[in-house]
Amino acid sequence: MPEQPEVERAVRELRSHLVGRVLDRVEVRHPAVGRALDAPACASLTGRTVTGVERRGKHQLLRLDDDRVLHVHFRMAGDWDVGSSDDPLPAHARLVLHLADGGRVALVDPRALSAVSILPSIAAAPELGPDADDPALTPALLRLSLARRRGPIKPVLLDQSVLAGVGNIYASEGLWHAGISPRAPANSLGVRRLAGLLAGVREALRLGAETQARYAESGAAAHLSVYGREGDPCRRCDTAIRRIVQAGRSTYYCPRCQRR
DNA sequence: CGTATCCTGACC
């Protein structure tokens, strides 16, 4: 489920349940998810207090009182389950944070593609482009980072070093809001159209965040205008939405109101 | 640049 709005919701949930709490035992329940966490690493987390939880793009950074950081990425299907240690463990719990006060936070991920690691400090956090929401990200700046990208714009929007937080759904959605073809060469877009693209992506993310706030679990896709709507009428012009594949991922768009 | 790979589950 996780793109920026979903990860933001997860981070807020984590913040309210984890900040100021003490980790008692960290349990890895799937080898792939805990690949970077061997037994000594897990053991070293016992007794640490979580001092803060931050989001960068789709990355979650759980800061600890010894300056280390528990780094979590949900990839395709991760989410948190918050409960108490008395509750039965949910299905597909891949990593479990048992808290000293009896609380329990589990990383639930049916596909087990999530990744968890320990960073020596916040300085070791992955380097990403500016967050899509970052006001410092201007159309002119975006134009600079696209200058040498001749390929279609849509796959470029998924490149976290260009702008962080946007994934496959909101890339399609943002392009629809902006009226730009997913096949438009990235470096063919001028400042004016890039301003529209930024606004479109931000609008898509805002609608996503709104949905996250309304429904704790997503699933209600009413805020999506093109994603998953192949063959359905475009909400602006009634033309049938199309699905194509770019860089191995589905792209949805309206062939009439999204032009190069 | 596109493609394969990591994983598992849902759906046709």
Next chain:
DNA sequence: GGTCAGGATACG
């Protein structure tokens, strides 16, 4: 049985 899945990365 095949295809697809809201991610990222290693490769040709």
